[in-house]
Amino acid sequence: MNITTYLKGFFNGLWSLLVGMKTTLRIFFRKKTTECYPENRGTLKMFDRFRGELTLIHNENNEHKCIACGICELNCPNHTIRVVSEKITDADGKTTRVLQRYEYDLGSCMFCELCTRTCPHGALAFTPTFENAVYTRSKLVLKLNREGSKLANKK
C-alpha cells in the first residue's frame, strides 16, 4: 500500500462518513411518522388499500347491488361468507333470487379480497376501519345487508 492510496482511502472514508452524518441529521429533523393512536382517533386516516372489514356497499336509498349469486361464498377459502337467499316469483312468472341475509364471519376472514375481486357487480368492498375487537367470537359474525335494504335497480 503506497502513501497516496492510503491518504486517498482515508479522506474518501472521512468524506463518506460526513455525508452519512448529513443524511441522518436531515432525518432527525424530519416530521415523525409515529401515530399516537388513542389520542388521534378522531383524525387518524388509514391508507386506502387497508383491509379492515368486509362491507356490502349501500347507497343513500338503502340499496345494495348484491344479486345473491353466491360467487363470493364459493370463492371464500375459509367459508367466511354465507349468502342466504330465497327465490321469489313475481306477477309475470319470472323467478329471481333475492338476498335475505349476507353473513360474514370476521373471525375467520383472512382478508384475501377474493370476494371483492370476483363479485360481478362490485357490491363488496373492504373498509379501512380496524377497531374490530370484541369479547366473544359470536359477535364477530356480522350481517352485512342492512335492515330493509333491497337490490338497486339496474340503470
Added chain:
Amino acid sequence: MFDFSVVTKWVDDLLNGILSPTWATFIEFVLIGVCILTAYAVIALALIYIERKVCAFFQCRLGPNRVGPFGLLQSVADMFKMLIKEIIDIKHNDKFLFNLAPYVVIAASVLAFGCIPFGKGLHILDFNIGIFFLIAVSSIGVVGILLAGWSSNNKYSLIGAMRSGAQMISYELSIGLSILTIVIFAGSMQLSTIVESQANGWFLFRGHIPALIAFLVYLVAGTAETNRGPFDLPEADSELTAGYHTEYSGMHFGFFYLAEYLNLFIVAAVASTLFLGGWMPLHIPGWDGFNQIMDYIPSPLWFLGKTAVMIFIMMWFKWTFPRLRIDQLLRLEWKYLLPINLINLVLMVIIVVFKIHF
C-alpha cells in the same frame, strides 16, 4: 461568575466548628459520596432517556412518550423494574468474581466521575496529575469487563469480553495520546489549571490544527472506549447475544448498563473539559461586553451544555455509522488513528515550542 467554593468552604467551616476534625472529614466524605452517587444515578437515567429519544428521532419515531409528560419518567420506571428483579444464580461459574465484576466496573466509572470539574469550585478530586488519574481509573473498567466475561462460564461472554478488552486497550492509546497533545499545549495535568487557562479562548480554537485533529481522534477513540456503536462489538446481539453481560440479571446487569451510559458522559465531559473549556464561558479576547454577558450564565450550565453537545455528537455517530468488524476496528486504530496521533503530537510540540498558537 459565582464561585461554588464559597458553598463548600461554608459547609467545611460549619462542620469543623461543631465537630472534631476527624468527624467533620468523615461527614464530608459521606456527603460527597451521597452527592456523587445521586448525580451518577440521575445523569445515567437522563442519558438513557435522551439516548432513546435521540435514537427514535433519527429513525423518524417519537420514542418513549407514555410514562409521564413526554415519557420523562420512562427510565425511572425502568430503573424501578430493574431494582425489584431477582438476581439469578448461575450454576458452574466463579461466584466471587461473577459478583465482583459489576462493582469493579461501576467503581471505575464513579472514580472517573469524581475527577470531572462540574463548575467553578465544583470539583471533587483535583490534584496535579488529575488527567493522568482519570485515564488510569477509567481503564479499571476493562478489568471488570474481562472478569465478567471470564467468570460467567459462557463462551459468548468470554468472546465478548476478549473483544472488549482488545478494543478498549487499543483505543486507550489513542485517547491517551490525544489527551497528551492537549496536556503539552496546556502545560499542566491538573484539570482545574487546564480549565482556567482556557479563559481567553478554548483549546479547540487556540491550538488550531493539532487541537482539531486531537479532538476528532478523541471523539472516535472515545466512542470506541465506551463500547458504543459503531464500535459495539462486545455486545454484538446477533453473534454474542449480549457479550460480557449475557449472564447477568437484575441490578448486576443494571450496574453494567449504568456504567456504560456514565462512561459516555465521562468521555463527553473530558472532551468538553479539554477541548471546549469545561465550565469556562465562551470568551473572545477584546469583546469585554460580550464576555461579561457570557459570565452571567452559571458555570455548571456551561459545562452541562458542552457535554450535552458532545453526547449528542456521539449518539449521532451511533445511529449513523454501520458497525465495524473486529479486524476493521483494530486496523482503524493501529493503521490510522495511532500514526495520525503521533504525527499530531510532534506537530503540537513544534507549535508550542515556536509559540505559533493564538
